[in-house]
Amino acid sequence: MPSTNQVILNAPLDMHLHLRDGEMLDNIVNGSAHTFSGAIIMPNLVPPVTTKEAVIAYKERIMHAIGDEKFTPYMTLFFKPSYDKAFLESVRDDITALKLYPAGITTNSEGGVSGFDVEELRPALSAMSELNLPLCVHGETNGFVMDREAEFVSIYEELAAAFPDLKIIMEHITTKESVAALDKFKNLYATITIHHLLITLDDVAGGMLQPHLFCKPIAKRPEDREALLKVALAAHPKVMFGSDSAPHPKHAKESCGCAAGVFTAPVALQLLTELFEKNDASLENLQAFVSGNAQHIYGVTPLSKTVTLEKKPFKIPSDYNGVVPMYANEEIAYSIQEVKNG
Numbered sequence: 001m002p003s004t005n006q007v008i009l010n011a012p013l014d015m016h017l018h019l020r021d022g023e024m025l026d027n028i029v030n031g032s033a034h035t036f037s038g039a040i041i042m043p044n045l046v047p048p049v050t051t052k053e054a055v056i057a058y059k060e061r062i063m064h065a066i067g068d069e070k071f072t073p074y075m076t077l078f079f080k081p082s083y084d085k086a087f088l089e090s091v092r093d094d095i096t097a098l099k100l101y102p103a104g105i106t107t108n109s110e111g112g113v114s115g116f117d118v119e120e121l122r123p124a125l126s127a128m129s130e131l132n133l134p135l136c137v138h139g140e141t142n143g144f145v146m147d148r149e150a151e152f153v154s155i156y157e158e159l160a161a162a163f164p165d166l167k168i169i170m171e172h173i174t175t176k177e178s179v180a181a182l183d184k185f186k187n188l189y190a191t192i193t194i195h196h197l198l199i200t201l202d203d204v205a206g207g208m209l210q211p212h213l214f215c216k217p218i219a220k221r222p223e224d225r226e227a228l229l230k231v232a233l234a235a236h237p238k239v240m241f242g243s244d245s246a247p248h249p250k251h252a253k254e255s256c257g258c259a260a261g262v263f264t265a266p267v268a269l270q271l272l273t274e275l276f277e278k279n280d281a282s283l284e285n286l287q288a289f290v291s292g293n294a295q296h297i298y299g300v301t302p303l304s305k306t307v308t309l310e311k312k313p314f315k316i317p318s319d320y321n322g323v324v325p326m327y328a329n330e331e332i333a334y335s336i337q338e339v340k341n342g
């Protein structure tokens with residue numbers, strides 16, 4: 001992208017977002033709802049979203065918190081191997097996907113899947129495949145922290161081969177191994193965050209520990225980031241932007257026992273634009289990465305929204321209603337100039 005004073009993005013989509021609930025939802029939702037047309041909403045609440053009633057009620061709370069902004073929350077259900085076809089059919093129209101967490105792997109995932117026995121998962125995954133419901137997966141084993149995602153790739157491949165018509169989204173990929181898996185199976189897709197495109201483990205723990213950059217999966221090695229950058233900047237058709245913006249109260253991050261999650265939603269488009277410009281990637285690719293690819297992969301048509309960014313230094317606030325964003329207090333190159341709905 002040549003250096004430019006203005007960048008216009010149409011209908012940006014965030015295909016992996018934590019909006020939380022209650023006061024936190026009220027405090028942070030506008031950081032997404034103002035600039036994005038829609039987002040895939042993660043179900044890892046306490047308790048997790050596992051019933052039709054819970055999905056509908058959570059969506060209502062989100063719509064209430066959004067107020068006048070134009071924004072579509074694409075809802076997800078927390079995957080349980082016990083879901084049968086009748087249940088999935090009954091909830092089909094209320095959700096866009098299901099999210100599978102390995103048990104205990106990250107925030108509020110205790111009720112997830114333990115052991116990956118394809119036969120145990122077959123009834124639920126076959127039904128999802130027939131109903132054209134994508135499976136979003138947090139792909140980490142409980143191995144050594146730097147190896148968890150690479151170790152999970154064989155599980156992705158086993159699932160992709162066993163359920164060839166099931167769309168499987170490898171969420172927030174961080175490794176070259178996951179990037180390589182994309183081209184091996186037609187039904188494997190991926191989301192990529194802005195923080196994993198910008199940082200490596202060195203930024204988290206190479207100097208003074210940076211709690212606001214600590215997340216799951218943890219940022220990896222430079223060669224992993226290079227592999228992610230390559231597919232994101234080229235807008236590989238099987239990758240899409242998913243922020244994994246995961247707000248936690250300041251005291252839960254700046255504490256002994258730091259919660260995992262990077263809060264990026266309100267600064268994600270500015271950082272993405274700067275990144276694409278710095279790497280001389282085209283505006284067309286940025287548009288595909290933040291919207292077009294997701295529309296094709298999920299078959300969604302977002303609300304129209306035009307976001308104009310201008311090349312004007314923007315000092316990221318120290319916090320948004322008490323939640324510290326990525327790169328708080330630092331200056332970045334782009335700011336949001338205008339958002340037009342409709």
Ligand code: DOR
Pocket residue numbers: 018044106107138214215216217246247260261262
């Ligand atoms: O860092 C993370 N935070 N990774 C996840 O998978 C969950 C998320 C959260 O909900 O806080």
Ligand code: ZN
Pocket residue numbers: 016018042244246
């Ligand atoms: Zn997440």
